[in-house]
Amino acid sequence: MRLESSTRTPVLRTINLTKELPLGAETVRILRGISLEIYKGERVGIIGPSGSGKTTLLGLMGGLDKPTSGKLEIDGIDIARLSESRLTELRNEKIGFVFQFFNLVPTLTALENVMLPIEFARKPKFNPRRRAAELLDLLGLKDRMHHRPNQLSGGQQQRVAIARALANNPPLLLADEPTGNLDTEAGKIVLQALMDVQREIGTTVVVVTHDARIANQMERVLTLLDGQLVTQAEAYV
Ligand SMILES: Nc1ncnc2c1ncn2[C@@H]1O[C@H](COP(=O)(O)OP(=O)(O)OP(=O)(O)O)[C@@H](O)[C@H]1O
Ligand SMILES: [Mg+2]
DSSP states (O other): OOOOGGGSOOSEEEEEEEEEEEETTEEEEEEEEEEEEEOTTOEEEEEOOTTSSHHHHHHHHTTSSOOSEEEEEETTEEGGGSOHHHHHHHHHHHEEEEOTTOOOOTTSOHHHHHHHHHHHOSSOOSOHHHHHHHHHHHTTOGGGTTOOGGGSOHHHHHHHHHHHHTTTOOSEEEEESTTTTSOHHHHHHHHHHHHHHHHHHOOEEEEEOSOHHHHHTOSEEEEEETTEEEEOOBOOO
């Protein structure tokens, strides 16, 4: 049974988060007061029309970008209070990112790409090579570990990117349209892989998506419209 939310610390909490950017003499209000809480192990989807602020919100959630106002806590830590170097550490430790265009290092093999965040960690929790091999195996890439990105299909590259995002076992995985650049079949495999590892590892997942199949796999779907959340309905699963 679920505990009352007030008795649990959310993995991620935003309070009245806003983002404004100057555009010539005007100011564009991209996010207009987003308040939400995401709990351990949850699978949350973010949907909304193009330009509604989904990528901007995900960037704030991951500490890649700073809000104009409002508060953001990751694992109970107010990230505005952190120095740039502590923020980098927190990101490495607590957040995994999956991007639409994979963003793998082209000169490194799949295995080396996944080892990278572990090698960067201040206090590595895992043996990089062993952990990377385990994750790639879990994602069905056992026989592709020594391939470089240009020797892999889009779907395989995205699975490597998921393994890399999970390398340090972060409590929070953020994915921005992870199947947006894949054909239907590859998208299906990547989605299945994402769901399987999420179940296996218990990571909290937040996925921005236009893909109805992904949204259907989420426990909760948030809808952004013009920089505001318009529903926070529990999806029936
Ligand atoms: N650096 C910027 N300067 C000015 N406006 C920006 C900037 N970045 C984003 N925007 C604007 O902010 C709004 C939200 O952009 P965002 O990329 O978050 O949308 P999105 O929901 O992810 O869209 P899509 O589904 O197309 O990826 C858009 O109107 C965009 O034009
Ligand atoms: Mg976007």
